[in-house]
Amino acid sequence: MATAQTRAAARLMAAPAVLLLLAWMVIPLGMTLYFSTLRYNLLMPGMEVFVGFENYEFFVTDPAFWIAFQNTLVMVGSILVITVGGGILLALLLDQPIWGQGVVRLMVIAPFFVMPVVSALVWKNLLMHPVNGLFAWLARSAGFTPIDWLSQVPLLSIIMIVSWQWLPFATLILLTALQSLDREQQEAAEMDGAGPGSRFWYLTLPHLSRAITVVILIQTIFLLSVFAEILVTTGGGPGNATTTITYLVYVQALLQFDVGGASAGGVIAIILANIVAIFLIRSIGRNLDR
Amino acid sequence: MGKIELRAVRKAFEATEVIPDLDLDIEDGEFAVFVGPSGCGKSTLLRLIAGLEDVTSGRIDIDGRDMTRVAPAKRKLAMVFQSYALYPHMTVRRNIGFPLKMAGLDRAAIDRKVEDAARILNLTPYLERRPGELSGGQRQRVAIGRAIVREPAAFLFDEPLSNLDAALRVNMRLEISELHQKLGTTMVYVTHDQVEAMTMADKIVVLNAGRIEQVGSPIELYSRPANRFVAAFIGSPKMNLIDGREAERQGAAAIGVRPEHIRVSRDEGAWKGTVTVVEHLGSDTFLHVDVPGVTSINARTPGEYGIKPGEPVWLTPEEGRIHRFDREGRAL
Numbered sequence: 001m002a003t004a005q006t007r008a009a010a011r012l013m014a015a016p017a018v019l020l021l022l023a024w025m026v027i028p029l030g031m032t033l034y035f036s037t038l039r040y041n042l043l044m045p046g047m048e049v050f051v052g053f054e055n056y057e058f059f060v061t062d063p064a065f066w067i068a069f070q071n072t073l074v075m076v077g078s079i080l081v082i083t084v085g086g087g088i089l090l091a092l093l094l095d096q097p098i099w100g101q102g103v104v105r106l107m108v109i110a111p112f113f114v115m116p117v118v119s120a121l122v123w124k125n126l127l128m129h130p131v132n133g134l135f136a137w138l139a140r141s142a143g144f145t146p147i148d149w150l151s152q153v154p155l156l157s158i159i160m161i162v163s164w165q166w167l168p169f170a171t172l173i174l175l176t177a178l179q180s181l182d183r184e185q186q187e188a189a190e191m192d193g194a195g196p197g198s199r200f201w202y203l204t205l206p207h208l209s210r211a212i213t214v215v216i217l218i219q220t221i222f223l224l225s226v227f228a229e230i231l232v233t234t235g236g237g238p239g240n241a242t243t244t245i246t247y248l249v250y251v252q253a254l255l256q257f258d259v260g261g262a263s264a265g266g267v268i269a270i271i272l273a274n275i276v277a278i279f280l281i282r283s284i285g286r287n288l289d290r
Numbered sequence: 291m292g293k294i295e296l297r298a299v300r301k302a303f304e305a306t307e308v309i310p311d312l313d314l315d316i317e318d319g320e321f322a323v324f325v326g327p328s329g330c331g332k333s334t335l336l337r338l339i340a341g342l343e344d345v346t347s348g349r350i351d352i353d354g355r356d357m358t359r360v361a362p363a364k365r366k367l368a369m370v371f372q373s374y375a376l377y378p379h380m381t382v383r384r385n386i387g388f389p390l391k392m393a394g395l396d397r398a399a400i401d402r403k404v405e406d407a408a409r410i411l412n413l414t415p416y417l418e419r420r421p422g423e424l425s426g427g428q429r430q431r432v433a434i435g436r437a438i439v440r441e442p443a444a445f446l447f448d449e450p451l452s453n454l455d456a457a458l459r460v461n462m463r464l465e466i467s468e469l470h471q472k473l474g475t476t477m478v479y480v481t482h483d484q485v486e487a488m489t490m491a492d493k494i495v496v497l498n499a500g501r502i503e504q505v506g507s508p509i510e511l512y513s514r515p516a517n518r519f520v521a522a523f524i525g526s527p528k529m530n531l532i533d534g535r536e537a538e539r540q541g542a543a544a545i546g547v548r549p550e551h552i553r554v555s556r557d558e559g560a561w562k563g564t565v566t567v568v569e570h571l572g573s574d575t576f577l578h579v580d581v582p583g584v585t586s587i588n589a590r591t592p593g594e595y596g597i598k599p600g601e602p603v604w605l606t607p608e609e610g611r612i613h614r615f616d617r618e619g620r621a622l
């Protein structure tokens with residue numbers, strides 16, 4: 001019975017939760033915007049002065065910013081390509097009827113449940129370590145000189161670690177999409193003379209387009225803010241080789257104690273994320289309408 | 291160009307045998323209908339011919355050539371699926387042209403053939419639409435279009451009308467029959483609806499539990515059913531089957547009389563009974579009559595017949611139209 005009173009009561013009941021969530025978002029955002037216009041260093045308390053856009057200028061003209069910007073794009077782009085490509089492949093494999101399908105699927109999903117810090121540490125110390133790591137051992141067994149992954153190819157290492165974490169997510173989404181592919185359509189294509197390659201290209205891939213869009217959009221949101229993996233393994237280095245925008249903001253705020261500059265960096269990160277989002281929605285978002 | 295021969299074809303899914311040894315000939319240009327209750331193996335049989343299922347043993351010849359182990363695409367058959375199986379992201383033009391594209395034809399040839407097919411099927415205004423923007427009947431025609439552009443040796447239809455509403459079904463039935471007249475290509479059609487079978491077929495194959503019960507023209511099956519199953523399955527409304535004393539008097543384990551072969555009278559006849567239900571169709575009247583010692587009998591009288599439930603009535607089966615069956619259900 002949705003009378004005017006019950007509707008009003010419902011609004012009243014929901015109000016505290018709504019207000020709390022709103023405050024949770026609006027207050028930090030407002031404070032960030034406010035701080036970004038101040039000269040605000042934790043080492044010099046009580047000396048906050050309004051400086052307008054100086055912090056922004058400072059952040060953008062920092063040579064590390066453009067490197068971080070580039071690193072972010074390379075990292076996010078590569079991980080998207082690897083996870084979507086690998087996810088499609090794995091989904092196709094897991095869709096085949098095999099013995100022990102349930103267990104295999106569970107194991108493929110497993111990396112997603114490992115905390116970022118833990119998986120980064122496992123990769124750093126058990127796999128990529130130049131002395132004790134599995135990769136180094138493999139290289140030595142084959143007679144090669146082991147690579148010091150995290151200092152020789154740091155960005156690639158980060159990409160590998162994060163891809164490994166996100167591959168299960170992509171696989172899972174794409175597998176469920178694959179399972180909803182109509183069997184009669186595939187049979188019809190088979191009778192129409194389409195081989196496995198053509199069936200994949202003309203039938204499976206268009207069918208997966210929506211799921212691929214979802215994977216790309218969701219992953220982009222999370223990948224732009226990758227932090228723990230970088231902190232634990234390379235610490236943004238060597239030099240700025242693995243510094244992303246997110247990491248740069250952290251450096252600004254908590255290593256240089258420059259709250260004003262970090263806030264400006266945060267706002268710039270928000271703007272960049274929105275530009276990426278608009279670009280993505282424009283180019284692939286229409287897949288969601290169909 | 292489209293003679294299909296099945297020799298000792300057997301199909302088993304692991305331990306369960308779906309089709310035990312089956313022989314069947316479908317002549318060139320024939321409209322053959324597989325009909326039977328659900329789960330009788332008719333769709334499986336069609337899929338065996340199409341090559342979508344592998345035969346467990348036996349041999350399938352198409353056009354005089356052994357096609358038993360040949361891939362579906364190479365059998366020169368085209369299939370129309372129950373769900374139409376159109377490619378949802380392609381326009382009608384690309385859907386119909388898909389088999390030609392896969393065959394490696396050039397664009398101009400594909401366009402010409404697609405437009406010819408669209409003209410035959412009245413699809414020309416819809417060529418640039420996607421399947422999602424079409425009605426059920428139009429989708430059905432696109433599926434048929436995709437089949438005819440390949441100029442196959444035979445068409446296979448897997449219950450193509452079961453997703454359409456009743457009025458449209460009658461229309462499409464007619465269109466498919468006309469298409470068969472026009473193209474003269476062999477067609478194999480699977481349905482559970484005996485009306486579709488009777489109206490469209492040159493040859494009906496009645497299947498039950500994977501076995502062929504009878505093969506023949508619609509009229510043969512109607513007038514000389516080989517057994518009780520066919521007798522009960524073919525014809526609408528169903529044939530009245532009577533066991534017991536009345537059958538024994540005729541020297542059979544059971545007798546059958548179709549509703550249209552029973553004379554109804556108010557004052558004289560072979561069986562006296564009481565009307566329980568009257569169905570007025572305008573063109574006909576169906577009387578459900580409870581005859582003591584026989585069973586409930588359905589009788590048809592042409593035109594309007596003014597009688598009410600509860601009134602007595604006399605029924606007389608027409609001589610020579612009574613079907614007699616032995617204890618195993620075979621016709622005598």
